[in-house]
Amino acid sequence: MAIGMDRVFGMQEQALLIRSKRAEILANNLANADTPGFKARDIDFKAMMAQLAGPAQGQFGLQRIALRGTDPRHFSSMSGVVANTEVLYRQPMQPSLDGNTVDSQREHSAFAENAMGYMTTLRFMTGRIQGLMKAIRGQ
Amino acid sequence: MSLLSAMDIASSSLSAESYRLNLTASNLANANSVSSSINRTYRGRHPVFTTISANPDATAFGDVMDGLGRGVRLAAVVESAAPLRKEYHPENPLANKEGYVFLPNVNTIEEMANMISASRSYSSNIEVFNSAKQMLLRTLTLGQ
Numbered sequence: 001m002a003i004g005m006d007r008v009f010g011m012q013e014q015a016l017l018i019r020s021k022r023a024e025i026l027a028n029n030l031a032n033a034d035t036p037g038f039k040a041r042d043i044d045f046k047a048m049m050a051q052l053a054g055p056a057q058g059q060f061g062l063q064r065i066a067l068r069g070t071d072p073r074h075f076s077s078m079s080g081v082v083a084n085t086e087v088l089y090r091q092p093m094q095p096s097l098d099g100n101t102v103d104s105q106r107e108h109s110a111f112a113e114n115a116m117g118y119m120t121t122l123r124f125m126t127g128r129i130q131g132l133m134k135a136i137r138g139q
Numbered sequence: 140m141s142l143l144s145a146m147d148i149a150s151s152s153l154s155a156e157s158y159r160l161n162l163t164a165s166n167l168a169n170a171n172s173v174s175s176s177i178n179r180t181y182r183g184r185h186p187v188f189t190t191i192s193a194n195p196d197a198t199a200f201g202d203v204m205d206g207l208g209r210g211v212r213l214a215a216v217v218e219s220a221a222p223l224r225k226e227y228h229p230e231n232p233l234a235n236k237e238g239y240v241f242l243p244n245v246n247t248i249e250e251m252a253n254m255i256s257a258s259r260s261y262s263s264n265i266e267v268f269n270s271a272k273q274m275l276l277r278t279l280t281l282g283q
Binding site (some may be wrong): 001016020021023024025026027028030031032033034035036038041087104111112115118119122125126129132133 | 141142143145146148149151152155159188189190193207208209210211256257259260261264266267270271272274277278281282283
C-alpha cells in the first residue's frame with residue numbers, strides 16, 4: 001500500500017499555503033496603514049479552499065458551488081451560491097479623509113486569527129507525521 | 140515563500156515609519172528656530188507614503204496575487220506650505236531691519252499626533268514581523 005505525501009496531509013498543505021498568502025496580504029495592509037488612498041485587501045479563505053479542493057471554476061474567478069441533485073428532474077443549481085476567489089477589498093467601518101480603508105485593530109485581529117489557523121494546521125500536520133512514524137516504528 | 144515576503148513588507152514599513160519619526164523629531168527640534176528672512180526659515184517637513192507596487196513574479200496563486208502591494212515606501216518629503224509666523228522681537232540679534240523675526244510653520248500639536256501615530260504603526264509592524272517569524276520557525280520544526 002503506497003501512501004502519497006499529498007494524501008497524508010490532505011487539504012492541510014493547501015490550507016497552509018493560503019494561510020501564508022493571507023499573512024502576506026494582511027501584513028501589507030498593516031504596512032500601508034498610513035498611506036493615503038490605500039485600500040485594504042483580504043481573501044475569502046473558505047472560497048480559496050473550495051477552489052483548490054475542486055477546480056470547477058467559473059469565469060471571472062467566480063467559484064460556483066453546485067448543489068447535489070438527487071433526482072434527474074432537479075434543476076441544475078448553478079445559479080446557487082457564488083463564492084469569490086479573488087483578492088477582495090475590505091469594507092471600511094470608519095472611512096477616513098485620506099481615502100485609506102485600513103482599520104489597524106481589524107487587521108491585527110485578522111492577522112492573529114490567521115496566524116492561529118496557520119499554527120493549528122501545522123499542529124495537524126505534525127500529528128499526521130507522528131502517527132506515521134509510530135506506525136513505521138511499530139512501537 | 141510568502142511568509143518571507145510578509146517579513147519584507149513589515150520591514151519596509153519599519154523603515155518608512157522610522158523616517159517619519161525622524162522628520163517629526165526634526166520638525167519639533169526646529170519649532171522655535173528663528174530666522175531673519177522668509178527664505179531661510181525652517182519649514183515643517185512631511186513624508187509622503189506610497190504603496191510599493193507588486194512585481195508580477197510567478198506565485199503559486201498566479202494572477203490572484205497580481206496588483207497587490209508589497210509594502211510601503213517613502214515617495215517624497217514635502218515642505219509645509221502653511222504661512223510662517225512673523226513676530227516683533229527687536230532685541231533678537233536675528234531680527235531684520237524692521238525688528239521682525241520669522242518662526243517656522245511647524246504645528247507642534249500636529250507633530251505630536253504624528254509621532255504617536257508613527258510609533259504605534261512601528262510597533263504594530265514589529266508584531267507582524269515577530270508573528271511571521273514564529274510561523275516560519277514552527278514550519279521548520281514540522282513533524283518533531
